[in-house]
Amino acid sequence: MMFLADDPTAGDVQSAVNALWLLVAAALVLIMTPGVAFFYGGMVKAKSVVSMMMMSFGAMGLIGVLWVIYGFGMSFGTGGIPGLVGNPFDSSNPLFLLTGLLGAGDNPGSMSPELPQLAFVGFQATFAIITVALISGAIADRAKFGAWMVFAGIWGTIVYFPVAFWVFNLGNGWASAWGVNDFAGGTAVHINAGAAGLALALVLGKRIGFQKGIQKPHNVPLTLLGASLLWFGWFGFNSGSEAAVDGVAAIAWINTLAAPAAAIIGWLIVEKIKDxxxxxxxxxxGAVTGLVAITPACNILTPGWGLLLGLLAGGLCCLTIELKFKLGFDDSLDVVGIHLIGGLFGTLYIGIxxxxxxLIDTGSFAQLGKQAGAAFAVMGYSFVLAWIIGTIIQKTMGFRITSEDEIAGVxxxxxxxxxYALDPA
Structure with a gap:
């Protein structure tokens, strides 16, 4: 947009273009949650598909509401606990006057914040939603919906919202201020969700008959459709995180193409050799693995290094999904093997x-140390709190369905x- 350089309104036009792109990117990220529902839904039993997809749609409803009421303020507000969490009801929060909960007045139209502010609020809402939805794959085929919704609300409030503050609230969150590079959520989204998924898999225990190869995906095309929607939406996820139409957004877009493409190749090579x-x-x-791994690094890798990241991540995660059988935890749909391991790998890769x-450019391990510190801090925080929340729910209202219901179908x-309600005739 160089032709605007001499135009006194150039800044206003550029701001409007950036806000427009952020709104479009937010819509792309929102469609990723139904993508998760399809991706997971195709891999569970035929009599568990509704349950699996409802967990994603439930997250869209609940986390969307909590985000407007207090989630954005906790993640991006001022005040609060310095470095750790924002004040959800601080008057600088652009949603403060729009919630209608605090006596804001009778004319909401006169209180609307600037377009870029609200566009950013909407964009970040979609991150909160999909992070919670990702966890559900670890407990497929055996979780109560009501218990899941209770977990989602509590975990989103005391884990995701504060972690988003640490990572995404630039200059205010401790991880951001420390210099950790997590452009679009390797720590806040994927490591966070993967660690919580591991905790819940341990709390709920194994499915009946759990062993390698016993449960095949019931609808492969549904899973492929979900992966396609995820990849499509992920261009908004990564490129939109720049919140501007510029060169960084463009390199993020290219890396979002390159890494998952290479990860498909890496996964299939290892799978062919192994199986x-x-x-x-x-x-x-493999495609999802590459997307996970490139998420924290898409702004700071050349496409060549992005290709290598995808290739290595695809092969690595293809191997690590087998750990659940060796270690004895039932991560139903490989949330740990793909999101936790892929997020860790991509986050640490930046340090080299x-x-x-x-390390390659500076000869120093300093950045690798920062990346590792943030990654393991988020992993530990999420795992411990998810395990505590899940355990309390299991021992009170019950998180896992009965064996009879599991056999009959969730x-x-x-x-x-x-x-699939087929005509008996």
Missing amino acids: GKATSIGAAS FGAGIG DTAVHGEES
Whole structure:
């Protein structure tokens, strides 16, 4: 937009363009949550699809409401506890006057914040929603919907909102102020969700008959559709995190193409060597793995290093999803193997290959130390609190369905619906 350089309104126009892109990017990220629902839904039993998808849609409803009421203020507000969490009801919060909860007045139209502010509020809301939805894959086929919603609300409030403050509230959160590079959520989204998924898998225990190869995806095309929606929306996830139309957004976009493409290849090579066949589920999982790994690093890697990241992450995560069978925890849909391991790998990779800050360019391990410190702090915080929340829910209202309902099917037992209601005739 160089032709605007001599125009006195150039700054206003650029601001409007940036806000427009942020609103479009927010819509792209929001569609990722139904993408998660399809991706997960195709891999569970045919009699668990409604339950699986409802956990994502439940997250959209609950976290969307909490974000407007107090989530944005906790994640991006001023005041609060310095370095740790914002004050949700600080008057500088652009939603403070729009919630209608604090006697704001009778004319909301006169109190609307600037467009870029509200665009950013909406964009970050979609991050909170999908982070919670990602956790659900670890407890597929055996969780009560009501218990899941209670967990989602509590975990979102005391884990995601503060962690988003640490990472995304630039200059205010401790991780951001320390110099940690997490452009679009390797720590706040993927490590956070992966650690919580591991905790819940341990709390709920194994599915009936859990062992390698016993439960196949019931609908492969549904999973491929979900992976496609995820990749499509992820361009908004990564490129939109720049909150501007500029060169950083462009390099993030290119890396969001390069890394998952390479990760598909990496996953399929390892899968072919390991299992003798390259599968479509493997291709979809590889693509998601590459997207996870590039998320924290998409702004600071050249496309060549992005390709290498994707290739290595695809192969690594294809191997690490087997850990659940060796270690004995039932992470139903590989939230740990893909999101936790992929997020860790991408976050640490920056400390070595990040342009201008990594070991290759600086000869120093300083950035790697910062990346590791933030990654493991988020992982530990999320795991411990998720385990505590999940355990309390399990021992009070019950988190896991009964064995009888699990055998009969979660969909009919919990929701009274069937995924595929065929005519008996």
